[in-house]
Amino acid sequence: MQFDHDNVRRVVEQDRLSRLPDELIHKIMSGFDMKFVVETCLLSSRWKLLWTSMPFLNFSSCQFGSLLRFAEFMTHVLSHRNHQTEVSLLKLHFQGEANDFFVRKIANYVFSHNVQELTIWLGHNLPNNPPLLFSSNSLKHFTLTSVVIGACNITPKTPWDFPALTTLHLSGIVLSGDLFSKCVNVKNLTLESFSIVDVEEFDIITPRLSNLMLIGGKCASKVINLIAPQLENLTIYHCIIKLLNAPSILSSLCYTGFPHPQLFKDCFHSLNEVTICWLKMPYKKEDALKTIHMLQKLHSARYVTLDAYIVECISSFPDLLLHHSSPFTNLICLTIDSSMRMDVKMSIEARNFLIENSPSATLIMK
Template identity: 30%
Template sequence: MGSPSQKKLRALEAGDESDRISRLPDDLIHKILSFLDAKAAVQTTCLSKRWKPVWTTLPFLNFGRYHNSSPKNVSDFICNVLRNRNHHSHVFSLNFRVKCKDVSPNLLEEFVEYAISHDLQSLRLELLDDHKPFKLSTFSSKSLKKLELNLRLQECALESDCWDLPALTTLRLSCVRGHESHSRLNSWLKDSVFTCLPALTRLSLHNWDLSQLFSFSLPALTRLRLSHCTLPTTVWDFPDLLSLQLDGVGLPDDMSDILFALVKLKNLTLILPSTQRDYFISCPPHLLNLSITGSFCHHGNIWSNIVVSAPKLCNFTAFGIFATTIGVPELENVNISLQGWFQNMELTCRKRYYRRLTNMLPGFCNAKNLTFDAESIEALNEISNLLQSLPSPFSELKYVKLPTGCKESSISSALRSYLLGGSPNATFVTKLPQIHGVEDSMLDASVEGTDKDQASSLGGQRDSGLWRGHEVNSEFVGLLDRIMHKYPETFKHFTTKNKKLCTMNLNMLCTSLNDLFKISMTNVDSEMMFAYKEVISYLQNQGFNLTWVVDRLTYIEHLRFSKPLINELYSIECHIDDAKTKLQDLQSRAADAKTKLQDLLAHVDYAKTRLQAKQSLRTEKLSEIKKAFGTTDAKLVVGFIGDDLLSNP
């Protein structure tokens, strides 16, 4: 049986085995407790002696609503946490979401000040009732990186009350209006709110009036979300902005003035307000992804008409039904979703609105891939009788992606004809094929060998032409004719056993050569040359004689890398350009100097003329004096009284 001490030891060992979590290091336990409210974290002290000090060093503190606690108990609890923490421990994250009547603003400010002094990095402060406004300077911190505020801020002279947040990268500000100002938005957000945030990359503003801003400028900002805000009238200065979301804001009919300065913008999300009106969206040149959520309208045929101009747009997402015209040369993907847009409306009522899809879908006529959710497929099937009499608008379509659980057999014949009738080679799929780059497509073509993969590998080339019995992209026909005329040996051993593979290889050859012809010598590097050699090697294995291309690549490599002559030439050309610039500057300065010299000479001539006139006038006056007073010395007339009285005879 063993002694009592041995039994106790075995019991302790068994207890340790059943309580493995207690043996975890404090850092890992802190991470687990970070998902709990501070009240639950403190209650872990009753588990064992091991747990009693754990919460006192917890760097993640969350304070919830505490619906079942009295205001005094909530306030006392927060005070006790603040008083009994291990004050040598950091507070990396502080999260308050409490009722204002439960906690005084002074206590919250005290806790925030305490956390900031302990290397606070993330602060979220959300007050659920009306309260006394906070000063901006309350949140000044050298370590704070993320700040979320859903509360009232003082309307005051921000020059004297501003925050200092040099490390802040993420800011979310939600305006909470007091009882006296429910009818209007606060309008105190001034320029100085943003000029003190040099590292800010993400900004989200909700319910603010920004019309008082003289400058809306954040040089490091990459993501911006404005929700139910009054937009600033000044020019937006966000040189590195990549993503913009405008949610329920009053947009102008023409958005060019807002978007033209956002030169790097790639992602744009628009959630339109309930007002039904027309919009013209002229997108920045590098925009790739556009998402528009239309507002549902119960009033008959009143609905938005949206015109989009985006030269490089690849992906468009439409949530809702609205007329859309997209001026895009090549539109890769269109995603249409209606889930939840009708706000749980009965099917019999929704059917009245489904017919609007017949005005919406033709706007995507140049789409390559269409993706529908379950509700949009349901809507299209419901209006099949209308679609039956309409021609298919989709002439460039490759794939129609069906939602999960939707089988191709459930698509009505009328809907099938409407979607695929304008593109005979298009098919229904449940998963879109991955689009590969040129090099990847060349390596994978021999395995896949399908027209769909070929289409993907060509980076959006869609029109087909006929070259010696092979269907190729129409723009390549002329290029193939020129190759055939100048290098006929290229196709001498080119086989045609598999027409699909041959067509793909011809397109691949032309795509590679087109890219090669557009490369400047200054941009050539060894990695690029290696990639092109791999491509050419693959094509030669497929039967092409590309000796003339290989010779050119070898010559370019030799010219670019074997000797520094080309670099020396570029260096000399740079010096020539500098000399030309300096010469132009000197010529400009000389022209300016010549103009100034001419001006000075004109002033000299003018001064001479005036001198001669004054001298002539002086002679006349002296002649008049001589006639009146005799032969008096002319010097005396303009000299001193005693002149010549004592001079020698």
């Protein structure tokens, strides 16, 4: 068999990467920092100006020895781009105290280039209420993360103006006042490691909100009002909240954290799935009674998952259960999650209490 050395040599000598279309090269480079992208493009005459048309911009101050050099680089990149190419995604990873220069530079670019997705990661403070940042007609996805919890204090005089926004994720922030009412198309909202100050009641006004996640909120003496008539899915994870007024039309509820049987004021009428998981709690009669009242507010649920500690709490006071009717009338499946325990102490009274009004329901010990 003859081996064609000349043909192999021609294939090897071809620059296959340079023959790729610009769109594919942009996609490959989208996961890298812009400093790396610019340096890489300088290695090839074919790629020399490719960075100027990148639709994905990812800036990180960690790649520079000083904030001045980072500022100069970012200014150079933004001012020498091909401005006929829109920016679909802009990321800023900023390790340092953000000043008005960075805020205004980012904001101006978001506005003038119809950026649809903006992600800002802050290692230090963000200037309180930067006037230009929080208004955009094109932005659809916005993530703002402050690593220093509470360093980002958002107390706007007027609500954020993001009419096109559909997904919003805020982490490590301090909230006060109406923030969301002009974000009329937000469907997914996540508040993480947040706190509420200066107001006793905080309103989340979002007419089209479908999914809400509250994670690590610390506002023990505050009331949160969810004015969200289309809210379907609510997830609460390790939050300390005095009271949460949620719409009664919820379809899915997931609560994990400290025992808080009185968190919800009203009953829910159309629940499909419910998951309640508590940290270990003392089994006191008062707590068992509050737990019973909480379960009764979830009466419409069809698929229910309860933590082992909840079951053991009500099992410890069987006399209380005899004076209360079973809360679940539409139950299809009840799952007792004992994944953190070797066994679960579930009394006959507790079993009857949970499923007697849904005799065909399936009981699963997970």
